[in-house]
Amino acid sequence: MNVSNSIDEKKRNPGELLFFALFIPWIAFCFLCESTFAYKYFTDLGALYELVKIILPMLIVSVKVLLLDKTDLLKKLALFSILALATAQCFTVTYSDDLILCVILVVGAFGIDFKKILKVYLFETLLLVAFTTIAAITGLIPHIISHQRGVTRYSLGAIWCTDYAARIFFLILVALYLYSAKMKLYHWIGILAAACVVFKFTFGKLDFACMVLAIAIFFLHELIEKKDKKNKCRSFWDSMWEKLAPFFTPVAAAIMTVLTLLYSSDSRLFIKLNDIFSNRFILGHRAFSEIGVTIFGQKVQWIGMGGVTNDVAPKGYNFVDCSYLNILFTFGILIAIAVIALHSYMAYKHRKDLRFVIVIAIISLNCIVAHHFIEVAYNPFWAAFLAAPFCSFKSPIESESDKVGVKEESDE
Numbered sequence: 001m002n003v004s005n006s007i008d009e010k011k012r013n014p015g016e017l018l019f020f021a022l023f024i025p026w027i028a029f030c031f032l033c034e035s036t037f038a039y040k041y042f043t044d045l046g047a048l049y050e051l052v053k054i055i056l057p058m059l060i061v062s063v064k065v066l067l068l069d070k071t072d073l074l075k076k077l078a079l080f081s082i083l084a085l086a087t088a089q090c091f092t093v094t095y096s097d098d099l100i101l102c103v104i105l106v107v108g109a110f111g112i113d114f115k116k117i118l119k120v121y122l123f124e125t126l127l128l129v130a131f132t133t134i135a136a137i138t139g140l141i142p143h144i145i146s147h148q149r150g151v152t153r154y155s156l157g158a159i160w161c162t163d164y165a166a167r168i169f170f171l172i173l174v175a176l177y178l179y180s181a182k183m184k185l186y187h188w189i190g191i192l193a194a195a196c197v198v199f200k201f202t203f204g205k206l207d208f209a210c211m212v213l214a215i216a217i218f219f220l221h222e223l224i225e226k227k228d229k230k231n232k233c234r235s236f237w238d239s240m241w242e243k244l245a246p247f248f249t250p251v252a253a254a255i256m257t258v259l260t261l262l263y264s265s266d267s268r269l270f271i272k273l274n275d276i277f278s279n280r281f282i283l284g285h286r287a288f289s290e291i292g293v294t295i296f297g298q299k300v301q302w303i304g305m306g307g308v309t310n311d312v313a314p315k316g317y318n319f320v321d322c323s324y325l326n327i328l329f330t331f332g333i334l335i336a337i338a339v340i341a342l343h344s345y346m347a348y349k350h351r352k353d354l355r356f357v358i359v360i361a362i363i364s365l366n367c368i369v370a371h372h373f374i375e376v377a378y379n380p381f382w383a384a385f386l387a388a389p390f391c392s393f394k395s396p397i398e399s400e401s402d403k404v405g406v407k408e409e410s411d412e
Contacts, residue, residue, distance in 0.1 A: 014068050015064050015068035015069055015111065015112070016112055016113075018060065018063070018064050018068060019064060019108055019109070019112050020120065022057055022060045022061070022108065023108065023117070023120065024120065024124060026053075026057050026104075027121060027124060027125070027376065027377065028124065028128060029052055029053060030053065030101065030376055030377040031125065031128045031132075031377045032128070032132075033053065033377070034158070034159060034163065034375070034377045034378075035132045035141070035157050035158055035159065036132075036136065036141045036142040036143070036144065036155070036157055036158070036159060037132060037135065037141045037157070039141070039142050040141050040142065050097075053097065053101070054087070054090065054097055054100055054101070054104075057101075057104050057108075058083055058087055058100070058104055060108075061083065061104050061107050061108040062080055062083060064108060064110075065079045065080055065083075065107060065110060066080060069110050069111055070111065071110075071111075079107050079110065082103060082107060083100075083103060083104070083107055086099055086100040086103040087100050089296070089297060089331070089335075093296060093297050093298065093299070094297040094298065094299055094300075094330055094331055095299045096299075096300075096330050096331070098330075098374050098375055099331055099335065099374060101374075101375070101376045102374040102375070102376055102382055104376075105376045105380070105382055105383055106382050106383065106385050106386055107386065109383035109384075109385075109386055109387040110386040110387070111386070111387070111388050112383075112387050112388060113387065113388050113389075114383060114384050114387035114388065114389070115178060117380065117383045117387060118174050118177065118178055118380060118381075118383075119178065121174060121380040122171065122174045122175060122178065125167070125171060126171065129167060129168070129171070132156070132157030132158070133156045133157050135157055136155070136156050136157035137156070141157060143155065143156070143157065144158075144159075144160065144161070146161060146305075148203075151203050153201070153202055153203045154201045154202060155202070156201060156202070159306040160304070160305050160306045161201075161202040161203065161204060162202065162204045162206075162207060162370070163306070164198070164201075164202050164204070165198055165199070165202045165204030165207035165208065165211075166204070166207050166366075166370050166372050166378060167377075167378060168194070168195070168198045168207075168211070169207050169210055169211050169214070169366065169370075170372070170378050170379055170380075172191060172194075172195065172211055172214060172215070173214055173359055173362065173363070173381075174380065174381075175191065176191075176214060176215070176218045176355075176359075177355050177356065177359050180218045180219075180221070180222055180355065181222060181225075181355075183222070188215065188219055191215055192212070192215055195208060195211040195212060195215065196208075198211075199211075205278075206277070206278070206369040206370070207366070207369075207370065210362060210365065210366045210369075210370075213362060213365070214358075214362045217358055217361075217362065218355070218358065221237070221354065221355070221358060224237045225354075238354060241351070241354050241357045241358065241361075242351045242352070242354070242357070244357075244361075245347040245348050245350075245351040245357045245360070246344045246345070246347055246348035246351075247344070248344075248347060248360055248361040248364040248365075249340050249343040249344045249347070249360065249364040249367075250340055250341075250344050251364075252324070252364040252365060252367065252368055253324040253336075253340050253364075253367075255368075256284075256322050256324055256325065256368045257324060257325065257328070259273070259281060260280075260281055260284035260285050260288070260322070260325060261285070261288060263281040263282060263284070263285040265282070277369060278321075278369075280320070280321055280322055280369065283318065283319065283320055283321075284320050284322055284325045286318070287318060287320050287325065287329055290318070291318070291329050292329075293328055293329060293332070293333060294332045294333070295332050295333050295334055296332045296334065296335075297330060297331040297332035297335060298329075298330070298332070300329055300330050302318065302319050302320075302326075302330075303315075303316045303317050303318050303319060304317065304319030305317070305319070319371075320371070321369060321370060321371050322367070322368055322369065322370075322371070323367035323368075323370060323371050323372065323373030323374070324336065324340065324367060324368070324373070326371045326373075327339060327373065327374065339373070339374060342385060343360065343363075343364070346360065346384055346385055347360040347361075350384065356381075356384065359381060360381075363379065363381065
């Protein structure tokens with residue numbers, strides 16, 4: 001490393017230190033808010049809840065962007081404006097914090113090493129999962145147990161059984177993205193075994209299917225990547241993922257939206273699909289007429305199974321699990337199109353990093369059946385939008401060398 005690079009690293013340190021000083025406790029708080037820990041300890045926080053979760057992080061990220069990040073004034077103002085607009089929508093239109101929290105993560109990650117963010121997230125979230133699981137089993141926090149169709153399901157500290165399964169799904173994705181190139185056979189068996197154990201206790205069928213699919217695709221990818229670059233199989237595999245990169249999210253969103261709109265209780269095919277997808281089509285179809293779609297979003301009172309301690313769905317149950325539709329109903333047409341387009345753009349921009357493209361593809365599929373697309377306590381991959389090296393602030397020559405490095409790393 002030459003002297004100029006060392007100086008650049010030192011100049012970036014204050015922003016990075018500030019980011020992780022915020023990121024570590026903030027992710028922990030967001031995680032605990034999505035667990036039954038919140039039912040016992042966060043019920044009386046009042047305005048302090050919004051201060052800790054939204055306002056203080058937004059102010060810290062604003063300071064980082066405006067005073068510490070190395071970029072021109074126009075970009076600083078643009079990022080600050082995005083923060084301000086997302087905050088305004090949260091407190092004046094939707095009264096839902098999912099979008100502003102995602103924006104805080106994306107803007108805060110500006111210029112920070114993406115893999116470092118993921119490693120911190122993986123380690124911290126694994127500890128939090130272990131903590132809440134043990135706390136639920138030992139009775140320190142509420143433990144939701146459900147009996148459905150002859151199956152006993154455990155939430156293990158999460159608000160609902162499928163939320164626990166979804167959390168493990170994203171942890172598996174993070175681990176595979178970071179370490180699949182170096183994993184041995186016993187690592188693969190261990191991850192698959194963990195997925196099976198989670199399925200045994202939560203009976204989250206669709207999340208389990210996504211876990212198995214992720215493990216299978218990454219395992220196949222690593223086998224293929226060991227072949228010579230001129231190998232036809234590898235050439236086809238690499239080319240396929242690169243070309244399809246921008247299409248996974250919009251296609252998944254379009255298919256689910258169209259099928260939900262076309263749903264009919266008179267069709268045997270739709271009845272079968274609705275049963276396979278655990279009533280997602282009928283609930284989504286009903287939401288189009290009962291909730292409706294707006295341009296800029298609206299306040300939606302979602303009523304789901306989260307926190308239910310008996311086996312009866314609460315009165316007025318209307319929760320739409322599909323991320324694309326949930327965002328459409330809550331945040332409006334413009335935001336729904338924007339987040340889908342940005343997810344697609346991330347995949348296209350980083351298409352040379354095939355592991356990242358695979359992650360985007362699997363998340364796109366999972367979001368058909370789960371609602372955690374923009375929830376920072378589950379999905380940390382949004383940080384890639386402005387994180388380094390994906391978003392470069394160096395000279396053109398240095399940027400080109402970084403791109404070569406990313407390609408070589410993806411070929412390992």
